[in-house]
Amino acid sequence: MLSLGILTRDAKTWPMLTVQENDRLTRVGAGTPMGELQRRYWHPIGATEELETAFTKRVRLLGEDLVLYRDRNGKLGLIGEFCPHRHASFYNGIPDVEGIRCSYHGWKFNGAGACVDQPNEPAESTFKDKVSVPGYPVEAMGGMIFAYLGPLPAPLLPRWDGFDNPKAIRTIGWCHVPCNWLQIMENSVDPVHTEWQHGKYQEFIEEQRGVKYAISKHHLKIDFAEFELGLYKRRLLEGASEDSDDWRIGHPVLFPNILAVGSGGGKLWKMQTYQMRVPIDDENTMHYWYTSYDVPAGHDVPSKLRERIPYFQVRYLDDNGDNIHDNIDAQDVMAWISQGKISDRSTEALGTTDRGVILYRKMLEREMKKVEAGEDPMNVFRTADASLEFHLERDKAHFSDGFENLQYRQYARWSPWFRDLCDLFASYNAKLLREALPAFPLEHGAATTGE
Numbered sequence: 001m002l003s004l005g006i007l008t009r010d011a012k013t014w015p016m017l018t019v020q021e022n023d024r025l026t027r028v029g030a031g032t033p034m035g036e037l038q039r040r041y042w043h044p045i046g047a048t049e050e051l052e053t054a055f056t057k058r059v060r061l062l063g064e065d066l067v068l069y070r071d072r073n074g075k076l077g078l079i080g081e082f083c084p085h086r087h088a089s090f091y092n093g094i095p096d097v098e099g100i101r102c103s104y105h106g107w108k109f110n111g112a113g114a115c116v117d118q119p120n121e122p123a124e125s126t127f128k129d130k131v132s133v134p135g136y137p138v139e140a141m142g143g144m145i146f147a148y149l150g151p152l153p154a155p156l157l158p159r160w161d162g163f164d165n166p167k168a169i170r171t172i173g174w175c176h177v178p179c180n181w182l183q184i185m186e187n188s189v190d191p192v193h194t195e196w197q198h199g200k201y202q203e204f205i206e207e208q209r210g211v212k213y214a215i216s217k218h219h220l221k222i223d224f225a226e227f228e229l230g231l232y233k234r235r236l237l238e239g240a241s242e243d244s245d246d247w248r249i250g251h252p253v254l255f256p257n258i259l260a261v262g263s264g265g266g267k268l269w270k271m272q273t274y275q276m277r278v279p280i281d282d283e284n285t286m287h288y289w290y291t292s293y294d295v296p297a298g299h300d301v302p303s304k305l306r307e308r309i310p311y312f313q314v315r316y317l318d319d320n321g322d323n324i325h326d327n328i329d330a331q332d333v334m335a336w337i338s339q340g341k342i343s344d345r346s347t348e349a350l351g352t353t354d355r356g357v358i359l360y361r362k363m364l365e366r367e368m369k370k371v372e373a374g375e376d377p378m379n380v381f382r383t384a385d386a387s388l389e390f391h392l393e394r395d396k397a398h399f400s401d402g403f404e405n406l407q408y409r410q411y412a413r414w415s416p417w418f419r420d421l422c423d424l425f426a427s428y429n430a431k432l433l434r435e436a437l438p439a440f441p442l443e444h445g446a447a448t449t450g451e
């Protein structure tokens, strides 16, 4: 059995952080150690779908206020929000050919942030050459838009498995979480919380409704291991065998801020979700759930599910402003916010189950030091031959109560495709049983974690 030893408050056995160390790990503004590390990566800033119906979108990323726009050529640009002339917002801008004009006096800026036209200044003036705003590279992939705020040249945008698969059904959920990004990521290297926050707590909620419910699964063993793309976590749950996917394979944090999970498609569908935690600023995080539902060859998918990649809000509060208690993702958000805007790690009391948290913090510190030394940190890719392969569990014990229940207990409850996905999955299942069709090949389930 897993022992939750009580540690005495001794810095040798209990790796407390100082206030300064906590600041290093959590603050993301330009010039801060973590802000500079985060600026070495591409971050999602929204969905292609949003810019199909609008020309501009406000974006706050790593403490910077920006405007994403679509110009008259359909090209995306990302520039500082406020016009350097007299600070009107480009959110109200007028798209132009290769750039955007401030709507107040018409000054035009290109995607690099350079001012290229000042229509009411003298024709011979070179004043525009002295005026600029920040301008950053943007790239679209699989229905998402990504931005890079770091030093140029920008690295390659990692094409993680599932994003660029037009054969798959893909959805994007989003949620603005009003707390620092790190407590969200630390949740991903803390397997035991599922036993409580999504198990015993859920049972308590049902108990208050007069329903007897047993969903919590005790952790017999947990394990963590670094690998070339990040950090794997594995769990052995009571009642499961050492051959279970959860223990044999597990799933990774892709450094620094993506959790990848194999989400319950079983042998029928290859489902994978990327939970991407993007710092808006020190006290706010944009959380994205990117899921691809990969259907076996020969199975039909209604064209509407392939033609659109929907972008939808994931809720954690009900219409009265109270926490939603019966949803895994809402339960997580509730816990993260309850830790405070920026959790004070100088006063926490880590136990033996927090060793994944400690390992992750050490990796962050090590990679920040690389950036401080002028080196690229891990997962900065500059050549196309870099391997982005990793393995994911297929049969998760947590997700054994059926596809529809799983969807309802997660962010997918709010997906516009919720009903379609449940119906489609049920029809495939029936077809499989009826015709003994081959299920999706288990190429991901067949390997180990790569440890």
Ligand code: FES
Binding pocket: 083, 084, 085, 086, 087, 088, 102, 103, 104, 105, 106, 107
């Ligand atoms: S404030 Fe933008 S052009 Fe004047």
Ligand SMILES: [Fe+2]
Binding pocket: 187, 193, 194, 197, 198, 328, 332
């Ligand atoms: Fe959770």
